[in-house]
Amino acid sequence: MPPIQAPDLSYAALAPLLFVLGAAAAGVLVEAFVPRAARHRTQVALALVGMLGALVGTVLLAGTEEVTAAGALAVDGPALFLQGTIAALGALSVLLFSERALDPAGSAFVAAAAVPAGTVRDRELATSTRVQTEVYPLASFAVGGMMLFTAANDLLVMFVALEVLSLPLYLMAGLARRRRLLSQEAAVKYFLLGAFASAFFLYGLALVYGATGSIRLADIGAVAGRTGSEPLLLLGLGLLVVGLMFKAGVAPFHTWTPDVYQGAPTAVTAFMASATKVAAFGAVLRLLYVGFGGAADTWRPLVYTLAVLSMVVGAVLGLTQTDLKRMLAYSSIAHAGFLLTGVLGVDDSGLAATMFYLLAYGLTTLGAFGLLTLVRDGDGEASALSGWAGLAQRSPVVAALMTFFLLALAGLPLTSGFTGKFAVFRATIEAGAWPLAVVALVASAVAAFFYLRVVVLMYFAEPAPGGPTVGVPGLPTAVVLAVTAAATLLLGLLPGAVLDLARSAAVLVG
Amino acid sequence: MTIANYLVLAAVLFTVGAVGVLVRRNAIVVFMCVELMLNSVNLTLVTFARSTGSLDGQVIAFFVMVVAAAEVVVGLAIIMSVYRTRRSASVDDVNLLKY
Numbered sequence: 001m002p003p004i005q006a007p008d009l010s011y012a013a014l015a016p017l018l019f020v021l022g023a024a025a026a027g028v029l030v031e032a033f034v035p036r037a038a039r040h041r042t043q044v045a046l047a048l049v050g051m052l053g054a055l056v057g058t059v060l061l062a063g064t065e066e067v068t069a070a071g072a073l074a075v076d077g078p079a080l081f082l083q084g085t086i087a088a089l090g091a092l093s094v095l096l097f098s099e100r101a102l103d104p105a106g107s108a109f110v111a112a113a114a115v116p117a118g119t120v121r122d123r124e125l126a127t128s129t130r131v132q133t134e135v136y137p138l139a140s141f142a143v144g145g146m147m148l149f150t151a152a153n154d155l156l157v158m159f160v161a162l163e164v165l166s167l168p169l170y171l172m173a174g175l176a177r178r179r180r181l182l183s184q185e186a187a188v189k190y191f192l193l194g195a196f197a198s199a200f201f202l203y204g205l206a207l208v209y210g211a212t213g214s215i216r217l218a219d220i221g222a223v224a225g226r227t228g229s230e231p232l233l234l235l236g237l238g239l240l241v242v243g244l245m246f247k248a249g250v251a252p253f254h255t256w257t258p259d260v261y262q263g264a265p266t267a268v269t270a271f272m273a274s275a276t277k278v279a280a281f282g283a284v285l286r287l288l289y290v291g292f293g294g295a296a297d298t299w300r301p302l303v304y305t306l307a308v309l310s311m312v313v314g315a316v317l318g319l320t321q322t323d324l325k326r327m328l329a330y331s332s333i334a335h336a337g338f339l340l341t342g343v344l345g346v347d348d349s350g351l352a353a354t355m356f357y358l359l360a361y362g363l364t365t366l367g368a369f370g371l372l373t374l375v376r377d378g379d380g381e382a383s384a385l386s387g388w389a390g391l392a393q394r395s396p397v398v399a400a401l402m403t404f405f406l407l408a409l410a411g412l413p414l415t416s417g418f419t420g421k422f423a424v425f426r427a428t429i430e431a432g433a434w435p436l437a438v439v440a441l442v443a444s445a446v447a448a449f450f451y452l453r454v455v456v457l458m459y460f461a462e463p464a465p466g467g468p469t470v471g472v473p474g475l476p477t478a479v480v481l482a483v484t485a486a487a488t489l490l491l492g493l494l495p496g497a498v499l500d501l502a503r504s505a506a507v508l509v510g
Numbered sequence: 511m512t513i514a515n516y517l518v519l520a521a522v523l524f525t526v527g528a529v530g531v532l533v534r535r536n537a538i539v540v541f542m543c544v545e546l547m548l549n550s551v552n553l554t555l556v557t558f559a560r561s562t563g564s565l566d567g568q569v570i571a572f573f574v575m576v577v578a579a580a581e582v583v584v585g586l587a588i589i590m591s592v593y594r595t596r597r598s599a600s601v602d603d604v605n606l607l608k609y
Binding site: 114116117118159163167170171174180184185186187189195196199203205206207209210213214215258259263 | 554
């Protein structure tokens with residue numbers, strides 16, 4: 001038996017990953033050694049340095065196309081584009097986490113997660129100004145896992161990255177300072193269903209390994225192109241897709257989405273809804289295009305069905321929601337369906353369109369959830385739709401911004417949502433799947449109804465007496481709202497540069 | 511014993527685990543069923559490593575064990591925090607979020 005060779009590592013190509021994971025590891029040490037008074041500032045600064053450093057790193061690496069770490073990681077256009085997107089969304093999310101002006105206790109996160117909810121000690125802590133900072137290293141680890149996920153070039157690394165991004169998210173979902181029972185319930189549901197889904201992914205990995213003798217996506221692609229529809233390989237592919245679609249929140253694997261989005265702290269929901277979706281679709285694209293690109297006929301019907309289901313479920317069930325966070329969760333399910341229509345597009349144009357859509361959708365969603373943190377009643381955020389009635393009279397700015405984000409999610413012209421939808425639908429039609437584009441258009445129209453319902457409610461209903469108040473955001477949230485609104489507008493008005501960037505980056509190496 | 515028997519056993523174990531997740535009510539038992547699924551995957555991987563003559567499958571099985579251990583830490587922490595509040599680990603009792 002030959003001795004085991006040490007893998008070749010291209011540290012330059014891995015720099016963004018190492019940077020953000022290094023910041024996360026340093027964050028654990030800060031948590032242990034830095035005095036409490038200085039900890040919050042240190043952690044926020046460290047997490048921001050890690051993520052912005054990773055963002056700069058991906059920009060500097062633009063144009064790199066290489067496979068490193070003994071073939072386990074592919075640093076190419078899509079990986080770098082999506083890594084940059086994730087790092088940017090992560091940095092904006094950290095700003096949302098660090099907001100101290102809105103909650104009277106100074107933080108949206110629980111002061112001591114180990115204290116049982118509802119006990120005397122818990123009530124004391126709920127009003128104390130003590131803040132806990134473990135959420136920042138957790139977020140950094142999650143971002144590191146997401147960035148690894150988009151670059152994973154073999155199934156084992158993809159699985160490890162899936163867990164590295166999921167485990168911190170399970171914990172973060174349970175860290176809310178107010179309505180702790182809901183938050184813990186969200187964490188339990190997310191964890192149990194997430195572990196269930198990753199078991200499916202893993203069984204798929206094992207079957208694909210058995211069918212092809214390899215877990216490298218390029219090798220799998222070679223075998224899949226040759227043998228096509230071997231049952232073992234197809235079964236493995238199906239199970240892998242189940243695991244990934246769960247993370248992406250695609251119907252019929254979406255059932256966790258509304259509960260977790262509603263129960264988790266709103267800033268964490270913003271992070272999950274934007275960055276996780278980008279990472280999950282990055283992995284879906286790589287698995288289907290690199291690993292099974294030669295056997296596209298086998299997965300196209302499957303993805304087609306999932307896309308239709310997801311659009312219909314998201315749009316129809318979104319109509320019946322009475323809670324804004326749940327409504328946005330169903331909207332994210334519908335958007336996952338729109339993204340899948342892009343995945344079905346012919347090779348490069350579909351890839352570029354999906355990447356652009358992910359960037360546009362991530363920023364808009366982050367902004368919408370960021371706005372939700374502003375509207376509050378005595379017990380935290382007021383996400384019930386009834387509380388938003390007549391909001392335009394209380395705060396014209398918040399109502400106008402929310403309207404703008406909702407119109408972008410609905411895909412109206414002059415917003416990034418329109419450009420993204422146009423790009424993915426065009427790719428779908430070019431690929432000859434025009435019935436899917438028709439379904440997508442109808443679903444968009446249905447979804448537009450429930451977005452507009454909120455707008456009408458904000459502008460044309462009388463505010464309820466004793467309704468929620470609109471908080472004045474501190475600098476971090478204001479920055480997030482300004483950046484996301486500006487990006488949503490710019491990507492709608494002048495999308496050319498970013499579309500060109502996505503198009504030139506849309507080359508996967510295997 | 512042929513290789514196929516091990517694969518069938520693993521598939522049966524995986525199915526038992528998956529059905530268990532869907533029908534059992536106690537969060538700890540649900541979680542144990544997930545672990546059963548992971549272990550059936552390990553059996554599949556080691557069997558395929560034997561049949562293909564490569565070591566990859568065995569190496570992956572080690573990774574799966576490590577990741578499963580990390581998952582236990584996070585999962586039991588979450589289940590414990592819910593249990594301490596509600597004095598119950600039943601997934602039927604966690605029902606505040608719906609519709």
